[in-house]
Amino acid sequence: MSADAVVGPGLPGASAPGAGLVPERLPVLRASAAAGTRLAAFHRALRTMGLAHYNLVRLSSVIPPDTEVVAGRPHGAPGLRSLRPSERPVEFADGRWGDRVYCVYAEQSTEVPGEQAWAGVGWVQRTDGQGGYFVEHEGDDPDVVVAEIRASLTDMVADEDVAFGPPEWVLEGVTCEDRPVCALVVVPYAAVGWGPRPSWPA
Secondary structure, eight states: OOOOOOOOOOSTTOOOTTTTOSOSEEEEEEEEEEOSSHHHHHHHHHHHHTOTTSEEEEOOOEEOTTOEEEESOOTTSOSSOOSSOOSOTTSSSOOOTTOEEEEEEEEEEEOSTTOEEEEEEEEEEBTTSSOEEEEEEEESOHHHHHHHHHHHHHHHHHTOSSOBOOOEEEEEEEEOSSSOEEEEEEEEEEEEOOOOOOOOOO
């Protein structure tokens, strides 16, 4: 299992609402974890990625134009671009506790000993650089998950009148031993704050 200790974002110096809303790079992150419940295992996998302290907002899987998709976190680079210099350059997302992170993700969990959990995100991009698609699939067999990713992407681009590059994907899997487990693949697009609190009349 993946197991990097990640410290959540601090409260001071939060980024402005809308920071990172024009993604230049979309990292495809993966992690798995075990815990006392499926939900706790999901949270622990998010924590390994550095995303447990944010509210996830699930997107419908369209890749914006002129955006690079990379498997894993680029070494030494933040995963989410901020509109102003980050005050926490070693952290993954330039935001504060409870901010929204717009993302695509696949998640599979199980609490049956001996059973496997597999999650996968696949993608395909136009050859002219003007966008693409993500797909998310989950299951208990990695070969089946890959086959479903390939089938979904093949059918989705078959209806387009532009050329697409070859499909790519990232898988994460884990076997349940004595506690519930979660396999998770997340593609975070942007961290967005809630803005200033309104001033209510006394």
